[in-house]
Amino acid sequence: xxxxxxxxxxxxxxxxxxxxxxxxxxxxxxxxxxxxxxxxxxxxxxxxxxxxxxxxxxxxxxxxxxxxxxxxxxxxxxxxxxxxxxxxxxxxxxxxxxxxxxxxxxxxxxxxxxxxxxxxxxxxxxxxxxxxxxxxxxxxxxx
Amino acid sequence: xxxxxxxxxxxxxxxxxxxxxxxxxxxxxxxxxxxxxxxxxxxxxxxxxxxxxxxxxxxxxxxxxxxxxxxxxxxxxxxxxxxxxxxxxxxxxxxxxxxxxxxxxxxxx
Numbered sequence: 024x025x026x027x028x029x030x031x032x033x034x035x036x037x038x039x040x041x042x043x044x045x046x047x048x049x050x051x052x053x054x055x056x057x058x059x060x061x062x063x064x065x066x067x068x069x070x071x072x073x074x075x076x077x078x079x080x081x082x083x084x085x086x087x088x089x090x091x092x093x094x095x096x097x098x099x100x101x102x103x104x105x106x107x108x109x110x111x112x113x114x115x116x117x118x119x120x121x122x123x124x125x126x127x128x129x130x131x132x133x134x135x136x137x138x139x140x141x142x143x144x145x146x147x148x149x150x151x152x153x154x155x156x157x158x159x160x161x162x163x164x165x166x
Numbered sequence: 167x168x169x170x171x172x173x174x175x176x177x178x179x180x181x182x183x184x185x186x187x188x189x190x191x192x193x194x195x196x197x198x199x200x201x202x203x204x205x206x207x208x209x210x211x212x213x214x215x216x217x218x219x220x221x222x223x224x225x226x227x228x229x230x231x232x233x234x235x236x237x238x239x240x241x242x243x244x245x246x247x248x249x250x251x252x253x254x255x256x257x258x259x260x261x262x263x264x265x266x267x268x269x270x271x272x273x274x275x
Contacts, residue, residue, distance in 0.1 A: 042220075044220065045220070049227065063208070065229075069227035069229070072227075073227045129218055130216045130218070131200065131220070138204070139203055139204040
């Protein structure tokens, strides 16, 4: 552990390549396993992180994923410089999607990504500026 | 019931058995990956006709005990390679998703 009792992980997520999507999430999962965290917590972090990673790959040409592992919680911060989200409330609706058909053919783009992230995190905040990018912060508490 | 016992009982094709002794309980059927991420049961069986490489990531991160490709679907080569690399249990059957789920329900709930 570093001086502030947290482990900091960061990943560059490549855009466009869905075959590689999930590499950052898998790496986080492995690290959390080594740390001996509760499998239920690891699964929640994995779902949140993977959905966010997929979103960055599909919509934002990639981005930066940072994970801060503390004693009480895990904070995931996803930052991209993509097109932004014009209507966050609408984007949060289950089933709403703007994904291309090519993405949907692979089984993605069902409009469940953001709802899943909200469901599996204890707190989620989205900051987005159209034309500038989006930052999603998710907190998963460690019981 | 372990994944190996499940495969033997239902005569499933074993594309990859990375963790044959893992216990499987419950399951989920679905092809839309975010639905699976959100709804699949940890430690359960996941029945799908989706066979691209992303199935491996979802299986691993949603922490399912095994993936069963139904309806005679074959895994794409990159999926098979990823499952081998990550020790993911990947099975297959000619059964329909409905029939396979029915049999699984009787065995592992």
